[in-house]
Amino acid sequence: MFEIRVICEPGDTDRITTVLREAFATGAVRQSYTRDRARHRLYVTADHRPEPVAWPAPQQAYALAPSIISEIGWTADRARRHLNGSAVDREYWLRKGALLDRMALDDETARIHSDVPAVALGAALRLLEIDCNGSGKYSGDPYWPEHPAAIADPRGYVRQEYAAWAKHQ
Structure with missing residues (x-):
């Protein structure tokens, strides 16, 4: 711990x-x-910030996830229900974000250039938006949705939240 002294103009x-x-x-x-x-x-009394914690590895985050085909079916069913008037909730965006993240990771591993990473990012941003607005119950461990690390890596945030959600399913 240390103390910082600054002399500055009042406007600064x-x-x-x-x-x-x-x-x-x-x-x-x-x-x-x-x-x-x-x-x-x-x-001001200050201390160094703790070292950032790494996001869960995809293998860890998705260890309990159903197959990609099964998740595509679940997501499509929920999207169909939404068209018939049901609300799309946080679980939909969490599972869709995780599904698209897994597909993007597969494409990246196979060196396939597609738009899946961009679509996965869009779904992750939607989940962040829901969690920032307080519309969902997020784990926030180690990063809450407004944290700079979550904003910098929305797909990492999806992995964190999916891993926490999957433990309770």
């Missing part, structure tokens, strides 16, 4: 505080004026 206080919070695990920011009262002094 919020921006500097935000940058420090993004870079470090920080405590409360204490603020006072410099002797000439023209600038601010910021004092």
Whole structure:
């Protein structure tokens, strides 16, 4: 743990505080004026952020998953129900995102160039949107939907959430 002292113009206080919070695990920011009262002094107790935790490997995340063919059938059935007026819920987007992620991983392994990775990303983003809006119950372990790591790798977020969901099925 360490303490950071910054002397800055009053208009820069919020921006500097935000940058420090993004870079470090920080405590409360204490603020006072410099002797000439023209600038601010910021004092903040900080520590290094813990090392990021890796996403579950696809083999781990999808260890309990049904076959891809079975998931295609389940997803198609849910999509058909949606056309008949049923709501599409978080489970649909979770399973569709996982299905498309698995298909994209297969294409990448086989070095097949297709649009499946882009479609998988779209489904993962939809799941993130649902979870960010509080419409679904996500595990958030280790990353919650608003976390920069989840935003940077939505397909990794799908793997995390699918692995947690599959354990309870």
